[in-house]
Amino acid sequence: MVETNNGKCLYNEFEGAVGYFQIRQVRVDDYNRLRGTKYALNDFYDYELSRKVFLYFTRGRSYREVAKTWNGSGELTEVYWKKVKILL
Secondary structure (H helix, E strand, C coil): CCCCCCCCCCEECCCCEECCCCECHHHHHHHHHHHCCCCCHHHHHCHHHHHHHHHHHHCCCCHHHHHHHHHCCCCHHHHHHHHHHHHC
16 A cells, blocks of 8 residues: 555656566566566566565565565655554
8 A cells, every 4th residue: 555555556667666566676586586487577567476576575574674675775764664554
């Protein structure tokens, strides 16, 4: 919900991120390397695939850690975490 306003904004031009979980090319590259797949960034408009990769990289982490590391780094991640916490 925080990332894409429940699917209404599935492309972030500034970050080049796509899909419900805002997958970036670096994640696609990592996933392909680690799992032996050949996905392209545009494949991640698909909700289930985007969800699968998000869960792959976030499994075993706290909500706070996921919200802050998935969103980037620095002070703004605390602001982002507050938005996420409201929805939990």
